[in-house]
Amino acid sequence: MFKKVLVATDFSPCAKRALELARASFPQAELRVIHVVTVDSPFTATEALLELELLVSSTWEDDAVRPGHEVAQGNPVQQVIESAKAWGADLIVIGVSGQGGQGLGSVAEGLVRASAIPVLTVRDP
Amino acid sequence: MVKNILLAFDGSEHAQKAALLAADLARQYRASLCLVHTYDPVPDYLGEPFLQEAISKRTEAADRVVAQALALLGEFPQLEIEVLEGPPAEAILRVAEIRKVDLIVMGTRGLGQLKGLLLGSQSQKVLTHAQCPVLLVR
Numbered sequence: 001m002f003k004k005v006l007v008a009t010d011f012s013p014c015a016k017r018a019l020e021l022a023r024a025s026f027p028q029a030e031l032r033v034i035h036v037v038t039v040d041s042p043f044t045a046t047e048a049l050l051e052l053e054l055l056v057s058s059t060w061e062d063d064a065v066r067p068g069h070e071v072a073q074g075n076p077v078q079q080v081i082e083s084a085k086a087w088g089a090d091l092i093v094i095g096v097s098g099q100g101g102q103g104l105g106s107v108a109e110g111l112v113r114a115s116a117i118p119v120l121t122v123r124d125p
Numbered sequence: 126m127v128k129n130i131l132l133a134f135d136g137s138e139h140a141q142k143a144a145l146l147a148a149d150l151a152r153q154y155r156a157s158l159c160l161v162h163t164y165d166p167v168p169d170y171l172g173e174p175f176l177q178e179a180i181s182k183r184t185e186a187a188d189r190v191v192a193q194a195l196a197l198l199g200e201f202p203q204l205e206i207e208v209l210e211g212p213p214a215e216a217i218l219r220v221a222e223i224r225k226v227d228l229i230v231m232g233t234r235g236l237g238q239l240k241g242l243l244l245g246s247q248s249q250k251v252l253t254h255a256q257c258p259v260l261l262v263r
Contacts, residue, residue: 001150021258024126025126025127108252109249112248112252112261117263118146118260118261118262120258120259121252121258121261123253123255123257
């Protein structure tokens with residue numbers, strides 16, 4: 001069973017769903033949330049970190065222990081893989097936007113291709 | 126949380142890992158497990174007796190793959206087996222929808238003819254079209 005679960009988010013509704021699913025499905029696992037800032041991100045790394053803190057504290061409102069989170073810069077696929085490796089994750093969770101081949105869908109696809117550990121993809125409801 | 130797990134199994138190395146993980150998850154969540162295996166469509170232009178022969182060849186091969194999966198999964202109280210005619214992604218998605226599966230577990234790449242491809246076309250299709258979460262295992 002999974003012990004360390006890394007959730008990648010882009011703050012989209014389906015990433016939010018992925019985060020909630022990870023929280024509900026792996027209560028015994030340690031979670032960590034990551035967001036990758038790219039050159040065409042709408043916000044800077046500092047803004048992203050604030051946003052991420054807000055996301056974590058609103059999702060884990062009533063919990064004393066909240067998951068760790070980090071903002072990385074660069075290629076999303078590469079950064080998520082590296083972070084997963086560095087932290088010793090045994091599962092990556094990511095949302096897939098419906099388009100496929102565009103937007104987050106391509107990051108999810110890239111992750112599935114590149115990751116040596118299992119990847120859980122979650123789609124829009 | 127997770128009540129119905131679908132395991133797509135084609136006998137490939139990735140699928141074997143997926144099977145072990147699916148069994149682990151199903152035990153953990155006390156979920157039911159549905160094993161899906163697909164075989165290549167039988168061309169309908171084949172006349173008798175070739176058609177019968179082609180069908181029995183495929184079902185025999187499918188039985189072997191299912192037996193392999195069962196050996197990997199071990200004892201399971203709630204296990205359903207579906208052997209369907211391909212293409213795999215369509216069959217998997219159909220079963221997932223009909224059975225109201227809440228998790229699909231499959232290998233990143235199957236036994237397709239283009240082994241060099243990094244992500245199997247069938248896995249890709251499933252992950253972009255499935256309504257439920259998909260767990261891809263390498």
